[in-house]
Amino acid sequence: MRTSLLLLLLTFLLPASQLLAQSPDAIQKYAxxxxxxxxxxxxxxxxxxxxxxRQLAPDTAEVxxxxxxxxxxxxxxxxxVESLRRAIKLKPDLPNTGLLLAMSLSELGRFTEALPGLDKxxxxxxxxxxxxxxxxxxxxxxxxxxxxxxxxxxxxxxxxLFPDDPEVLYQTGRLYGNFAYLSLKKLADVxxxxxxxxxxxxxxxxxxxxxxxxISEYRWVLEADPARPGIHLQLGxxxxxxxxxxxxxxxxxxxxxxxxxxxxxxxxxAAYEAADIHRKAGRNDExxxxxxxxxxxxPDFEEACVxxxxxxxxxxxxxxxxxxxxxATALDPTDDVAYYRLxxxxxxxxxxxxxxxxxxxFRRLRDEKAKQAASxxxxxxxxxxxxxxxxxxxxxLK
Numbered sequence: 442m443r444t445s446l447l448l449l450l451l452t453f454l455l456p457a458s459q460l461l462a463q464s465p466d467a468i469q470k471y472a473x474x475x476x477x478x479x480x481x482x483x484x485x486x487x488x489x490x491x492x493x494x495r496q497l498a499p500d501t502a503e504v505x506x507x508x509x510x511x512x513x514x515x516x517x518x519x520x521x522v523e524s525l526r527r528a529i530k531l532k533p534d535l536p537n538t539g540l541l542l543a544m545s546l547s548e549l550g551r552f553t554e555a556l557p558g559l560d561k562x563x564x565x566x567x568x569x570x571x572x573x574x575x576x577x578x579x580x581x582x583x584x585x586x587x588x589x590x591x592x593x594x595x596x597x598x599x600x601x602l603f604p605d606d607p608e609v610l611y612q613t614g615r616l617y618g619n620f621a622y623l624s625l626k627k628l629a630d631v632x633x634x635x636x637x638x639x640x641x642x643x644x645x646x647x648x649x650x651x652x653x654x655x656i657s658e659y660r661w662v663l664e665a666d667p668a669r670p671g672i673h674l675q676l677g678x679x680x681x682x683x684x685x686x687x688x689x690x691x692x693x694x695x696x697x698x699x700x701x702x703x704x705x706x707x708x709x710x711a712a713y714e715a716a717d718i719h720r721k722a723g724r725n726d727e728x729x730x731x732x733x734x735x736x737x738x739x740p741d742f743e744e745a746c747v748x749x750x751x752x753x754x755x756x757x758x759x760x761x762x763x764x765x766x767x768x769a770t771a772l773d774p775t776d777d778v779a780y781y782r783l784x785x786x787x788x789x790x791x792x793x794x795x796x797x798x799x800x801x802x803f804r805r806l807r808d809e810k811a812k813q814a815a816s817x818x819x820x821x822x823x824x825x826x827x828x829x830x831x832x833x834x835x836x837x838l839k
Contacts, residue, residue, distance in 0.1 A: 468494055468497045468498055471493040471497070472490070472494050475490030478490060485515070487511050488512070491507055492508065495508060501531075505528035505531065506524070506525065508524040509521045509522075509538070509542070509545070513541060513545055513548075518549045521541070521542075521545040522545045522546060539558045540575055543558025543561075543575075544559070544578050547581060547585075552581075555582050556579075556582050556586070559579040560579060562575030563576045569602065576602075576609075577608070577609070579592075579595050580592045580595050580596055580616060593617065596613040599612075600613050625645070636666050639658050639661045640662050642658045643675065643679075644675070647678070647682075650682075652679050652680075652686070653683070655679045656676065656680065656683070659672055659675060659679065668704055670701075670704055672701075673697045673698070673701035674708065674710060676697045677695070677701065678714065680694035681714065681826065691721075694714070695719075698711045698714045699715055706734075708738070709734075709738040709739035709742055710735075712732070712735040712738065713731070713732065713735040714826060716728045716731030716734075717826055717828075720732075720748060720751065720755070725752050725755045726756075729749065743769050743772040743773045744769075744825055744826075744828055746768045747776065747782060748828055749765045750762040750779070750786065751828070753765070754786060759785070759787075759790050760786075760790060763783065763787075763790075767783065770802075777830075778827075778828045780803035780806060781799075781800075784796055784800040784803055
């Protein structure tokens with residue numbers, strides 16, 4: 442925010458400098474003191490200097506505007522409002538003064554008054570730094586007025602304009618979370634016994650790692666609507682997460698994935714999860730059929746291609762494993778597991794050239810992941826169970 446406010450400062454400082462340079466010596470002296478203090482971020486000294494300028498030149502709009510900026514920086518928002526309104530009265534077209542006035546009103550909690558200026562600043566300005574500043578304040582104003590849907594609309598646009606801005610990302614996440622909470626609270630108020638309310642509760646428990654509560658809620662939904670699409674899949678994922686947590690067998694989860702496939706045979710996620718359970722249990726024929734079904738339903742399912750390649754390797758079919766694994770590396774060139782399994786296939790085929798290439802890429806990607814893990818910057822590619830390295834004795838990991 443500091444950078445954007447400095448841009449506002451420059452819009453006030455430069456025209457004021459040109460104007461006051463033609464003024465009497467006393468005005469020039471105090472103006473120069475104030476401008477030096479502003480550039481040094483000494484706002485108390487700047488306020489004292491420009492207050493003296495205001496006494497000597499009470500009808501100079503730029504002086505009132507600069508004082509409005511200084512008071513804003515000092516969190517003296519009421520005085521900022523008064524100075525900025527005076528500046529606008531004297532010179533209505535003074536650049537960006539309306540935006541700073543709207544921001545000052547917003548800081549005072551006077552969101553209704555602030556809204557027109559913030560909305561204009563966000564939608565009309567072509568300066569991205571000022572648009573960012575206006576957008577953040579506009580989100581706050583809409584939230585303060587209880588217009589959460591409008592705040593989310595602004596947040597969506599801010600995310601598009603500033604996808605890598607930490608403050609924008611934080612505020613967007615906070616707004617989404619608050620909007621989701623309010624929506625679910627309203628759902629609980631208007632339909633406390635509906636399947637939608639129980640499904641929402643189940644998903645919330647699942648995302649929070651409260652697996653037993655999520656399982657209970659998903660089972661309530663299935664009792665009310667046994668053929669409801671997607672519920673067996675989510676219940677299976679929750680059971681699978683609980684099984685991993687407690688080092689248990691995944692048979693209960695497998696039953697749910699199979700039940701989902703009876704409702705929707707084209708559900709690629711359910712086929713994939715069931716296939717992966719079979720693969721890890723050594724039931725490779727069952728795994729192969731389900732992985733192939735997942736890829737048929739969703740040809741760009743990268744994890745399923747990797748799983749199918751691993752299964753074909755386990756079945757002693759390295760030549761058949763190469764196409765799905767190469768497809769996986771094309772879909773996601775950062776998947777080290779895909780390159781590792783591809784190297785296994787080439788090793789079994791005796792293709793030393795391709796073995797070296799795939800193994801070198803695997804090692805490079807593995808090193809990158811290690812660095813990312815150290816900085817805690819790894820993001821999961823999807824919401825399905827990730828394929829992992831499962832090397833056997835003699836595999837070329839080093």
